[in-house]
Amino acid sequence: MRNRTETGAVLMPRDDSLRGAGEASLGGLNLQATWAIPLVLSCIGILMISSVTAQLTINQGRTPFFYGLKQLQWLLVGLGGMIACTLPPVAFWRRWSGVIWAGAVLLMILTLLPVLGRSGGGSSRWVRIGPLSLQASEVMLLAAAVHLAKKLNEPGLTRGRAMGRTLLIFALSAWPFLFQPDLGGVIILFTLSMAVFVQVFGWVIPLVAGTIASVLIFFPVVLLGRYRVERITSFLDPWNDPLGSGFQTLQGFIAFANGGLFGVGIGHGLQKLQYLPAAHTDFILAAIGEELGMVGTFSVVLLFAILLLIQYHSYRSARDGFEATLTWSVTLAIFIPFFVNAAGVLRLMPLTGVPLPFISYGGSSLVLGWCKIGMLLRLMRQKPYPGEEGIP
Incomplete structure (x- = not known):
């Protein structure tokens, strides 16, 4: 049975049999993985952004890695934001x-x-x-x-x-x-x-x-809104207007088909030749599918899934209702955009223009994503495991 705190929040029961030395080791691994997984995803994003924008930047008279280097700069800012968000106590966010x-x-x-x-x-x-x-x-x-x-x-x-x-x-x-x-x-x-x-x-x-x-x-x-209606109609039947509203969706399918199981290789994708609109932003998952194949796409999904499981463990270990809900809501603020982006690219729902967290090009999305990671780390450190009491 789940129980409620005095505030009414639903808390999952603690499993005390799992606590102890093994739990301490697991807690340390979870803390490390909570920032390491987004870092890997961000590096994948920088690599793919550099690959799919190379031709675009050359056409613009810029260096081939212009957008990748800009994303790297935003990653450094995001890491600073993560550190900043680990400093205030959880009571700060409540107040x-x-x-x-x-x-x-x-x-x-x-x-x-x-x-x-x-x-x-x-x-x-x-x-x-x-x-x-x-x-x-x-x-x-x-x-x-x-x-x-x-x-x-x-x-x-x-x-x-x-x-x-x-x-x-x-x-x-x-x-x-x-x-x-x-x-x-x-x-x-x-x-x-x-x-x-x-x-x-x-x-x-x-x-x-x-x-x-x-x-x-x-x-x-x-x-x-006319554009909203076009988004819905192109979702229902992108082949009805293959050169118009359905063009982006169909080019995404072509990218996945070209990639096959292992992909065509970094820098060898055809969609970067501006066949696929927004290949470095909204549709970067399709670009990953083309250059890294189904294996690369599945690896990205798996990394997100592992991060979700880690935060579910943190949610179950929350000390009170507010911490449980804050862990839940901040985690969803990462994973709902991930699902919406992936579902749009795979034609499971209409396109929405939502970026893929940590991977799509864009400073705001990347920096705020890392701020969420900082808050989750702070929440995990609010309830230290044995042997981690010294962590602030």
């Missing part, structure tokens, strides 16, 4: 979650202002900060994950009120996405919100009601 979330909402609104917002790929998702651009949706996803963990673990909260809070936080977080427009951001936020609610209360009826209400509210808005 300041509301301020962080409100700041993220404001940042999302700023993307809609012509003076500060920057458009790309048909949507306004970035805020200009001097010479840099910040993708506000990445900040919002992490801020919403933290704020949901705080608000759903307050004492005396009933299931009905909790569902109301969940939908309110989702609605206030999601409405700027509709004007950017960013359908992928709405999908990820809604999935995250409902998953956090289920973790805390484990109640299906309000979940179904909330899902129906959200669909009734947001689906008509989705249909108002």
